[in-house]
Amino acid sequence: GRTGADHPIQRELEAVFESCRDIDGGAPADYIPELARVDPDRFAAAVCLTDGRVFSVGGARDAFTLQSMVKPFLYGTALHRFTPEAVHARVGVEPTGRPFDAMLILESGSKRPHNPMVNAGAIGVAGMFSHGSEREQVRRIRSIFSDLMGRENIEFDSAVYLSERDTGFGNRALAHLMHFFHMLDVPVETALDFYFKACAVRANCHDLAVMAATLANAGTHPLTGRKVLPAKVVRDVLTVMATCGLYDYAGRFWFDVGVPAKSGVCGGIFAVVPGRMGIAVFSPRLDENGNSVRGLSFLERLSKRRGIHVFLPA
Numbered sequence: 271g272r273t274g275a276d277h278p279i280q281r282e283l284e285a286v287f288e289s290c291r292d293i294d295g296g297a298p299a300d301y302i303p304e305l306a307r308v309d310p311d312r313f314a315a316a317v318c319l320t321d322g323r324v325f326s327v328g329g330a331r332d333a334f335t336l337q338s339m340v341k342p343f344l345y346g347t348a349l350h351r352f353t354p355e356a357v358h359a360r361v362g363v364e365p366t367g368r369p370f371d372a373m374l375i376l377e378s379g380s381k382r383p384h385n386p387m388v389n390a391g392a393i394g395v396a397g398m399f400s401h402g403s404e405r406e407q408v409r410r411i412r413s414i415f416s417d418l419m420g421r422e423n424i425e426f427d428s429a430v431y432l433s434e435r436d437t438g439f440g441n442r443a444l445a446h447l448m449h450f451f452h453m454l455d456v457p458v459e460t461a462l463d464f465y466f467k468a469c470a471v472r473a474n475c476h477d478l479a480v481m482a483a484t485l486a487n488a489g490t491h492p493l494t495g496r497k498v499l500p501a502k503v504v505r506d507v508l509t510v511m512a513t514c515g516l517y518d519y520a521g522r523f524w525f526d527v528g529v530p531a532k533s534g535v536c537g538g539i540f541a542v543v544p545g546r547m548g549i550a551v552f553s554p555r556l557d558e559n560g561n562s563v564r565g566l567s568f569l570e571r572l573s574k575r576r577g578i579h580v581f582l583p584a
């Protein structure tokens with residue numbers, strides 16, 4: 271079979287999971303009621319090796335919305351569909367050292383969002399391929415995530431999507447600023463709609479580990495064998511994840527865990543160990559940076575135990 275209960279990775283996953291069980295600091299996101307209502311004690315994790323074996327612990331098939339964890343994949347898809355020059359005319363690759371929703375565009379010399387991992391940059395990237403009818407948009411998002419997850423039926427959480435759309439004033443302000451600086455090719459609401467819909471894609475730790483493993487595997491899906499993204503695109507995505515994936519915690523995370531990663535306000539984090547594995551963890555209580563408290567501890571401990579820091583001598 272594809273999973274092995276007695277494999278050392280499964281045992282390590284269980285040991286680290288147990289050691290983190292009692293960590294209950296932080297609080298779930300509450301900027302929309304749908305996220306605030308989540309059971310804060312949920313906890314799950316999964317690892318997918320580049321050979322396709324998947325290991326998991328906790329409710330690894332329980333779904334959540336991907337939120338900001340879609341950003342690396344939107345960026346990668348844009349790089350793949352357009353040229354890096356076209357994408358980087360719209361969004362830079364510099365970390366901000368600031369929260370994900372910081373209103374920083376005016377402070378960047380080129381009037382471009384700093385990077386595609388903060389909201390402004392992700393909305394800019396979304397704008398690049400959000401043209402067409404609503405049905406076409408939905409089909410485009412479904413096809414991106416269906417290829418990445420290696421399964422057909424991609425679901426959206428429509429309550430989360432509608433709430434984000436109705437209350438997303440900060441994101442709307444960012445989109446208006448970008449429009450003012452001629453950084454959006456489509457109407458503000460079109461770019462936002464694509465972004466909010468993408469953030470509301472539902473997945474679980476198993477899916478997320480598989481998506482992460484696709485990046486670890488230079489763009490070849492570990493289960494379907496399909497080439498989902500070119501290796502050069504994956505290199506670019508992982509580079510930006512390494513410096514920007516955890517916002518104002520990116521430096522500390524790189525120090526402690528030492529692999530490219532991306533967090534989401536749902537409480538998920540995925541990490542990529544190039545050539546080896548994708549890791550996903552979900553626990554909804556967040557710290558002040560919007561990162562999962564228990565998820566960070568889990569990744570720190572797993573990194574130490576497995577020696578996955580990319581600068582650790584082999």
Ligand code: GLN
Pocket residue numbers: 336337338339370371389434441469533534535536560
């Ligand atoms: N949908 C969220 C937002 O735009 C995503 C942010 C996040 O996950 N950090 O605010």
